[in-house]
Amino acid sequence: MVPQQETFALPVAAAMRTELPSVAERTVAAIVVEVPGYAEAFRGQMGRKIENAVQLALGGFLELATGGADASRPVDPAIEGAYALGRGEARTGRSMDALLSAYRVGARVAWRHLSETAVAAGMPAAALARFAELVFAYIDQLSSASASGHADQLAASGRVRRRHLERLAELLVTGAPPYELITAAERADWTPPRTLTAVLLPEAGARDATAVLDARTLQVGEDLPGAEPSTERAVLLVPDAEGFARASLLTVLSGRDAVVGPARPWQDARSSYSRALRALQLGLSPDRDATVDTEQRLADLVLRADGEALADLRAQVLAPLDGLGPGPREKLLETLRSWLLHHGRREQVAAELFVHPQTVRYRMGQLRELFGKHLDDPQTVLELTLALGAR
Known part of the structure; x- marks a missing residue:
């Protein structure tokens, strides 16, 4: 391995540093052309800000390289900046694809121009190879930091949105007023x-x-x-x-x-x-x-809305059957229920109960003896229908 100081002699470093503004400008121009997602974002004032950021990043790299530190390991400010850039991309709704493409384009363009400057300033071939290795390792570190920022922002925004959606659901089932529901839906980015x-x-x-x-x-x-x-x-x-x-x-x-x-x-x-x-x-x-x-x-x-009322109704309207034993009472109850549901059609009642029509006639005779004329009373028929309807 070529020592850092030998690899980046001061004249070479000075020559590259002089070219940083031009390299940054060409890098941004190449990204605008080759990464369509940034064509509008990098124009105008934003483009100038990006140029400054690229220039600062490259300047930081050169300072690391000429200072004897490992330039493949960006210092905290560079890492923090790349991390923040990834979070910003997530907030704007863009995926990491465009940003990673921008990093690749930027690394290629920066390497091409800086290496030309370095060779012209007298950098030896062995040092040039080491320079290339450090440039691309540096970009990989920045890319990784941006990817982490992007993932963290998505995770955070996903958790926030889930909380907003759960809150909206709670407001809905508890009957919150319309203005609260509309506000909660907007906050959760939920289309009603x-x-x-x-x-x-x-x-x-x-x-x-x-x-x-x-x-x-x-x-x-x-x-x-x-x-x-x-x-x-x-x-x-x-x-x-x-x-x-x-x-x-x-x-x-x-x-x-x-x-x-x-x-x-x-x-x-x-x-x-x-x-x-x-x-x-x-x-x-x-x-x-x-x-x-x-x-x-x-x-x-x-x-079943009022179970107690239904129980009272059954006890009241079925009182004429109270004197019967469990077996006879149950047979008459099922016959009465079927008779009510089938509007007195004997053949249909018999088919449902699997008995002979004469059996139905006999049982209905018993019921008429027990209930008397009440079986012809509309109110009694209604009450019996309700009492036996939920059986």
């Missing part, structure tokens, strides 16, 4: 859909579900507003799940033990969430892993 549909499902399956749902799907944080701690349910708010889209949503959720609320205007998502939560609390899911579509269970939701 027409409607939102609340989905409650086990936390373990939430991640897999969101991976195949609309990218705008929101998820409430770990604490489920209004639910018992033992529910261990995640809350998803799915955009525009109406019509055929709802059918697709139900298909996606099949086998995930989900409860699906109705589609509601996005600012009224609390209504959908409340419906789904109510269905969950009432235990409407008939089997484990079944998906509960609340739109198909409206009657059950209405009938």
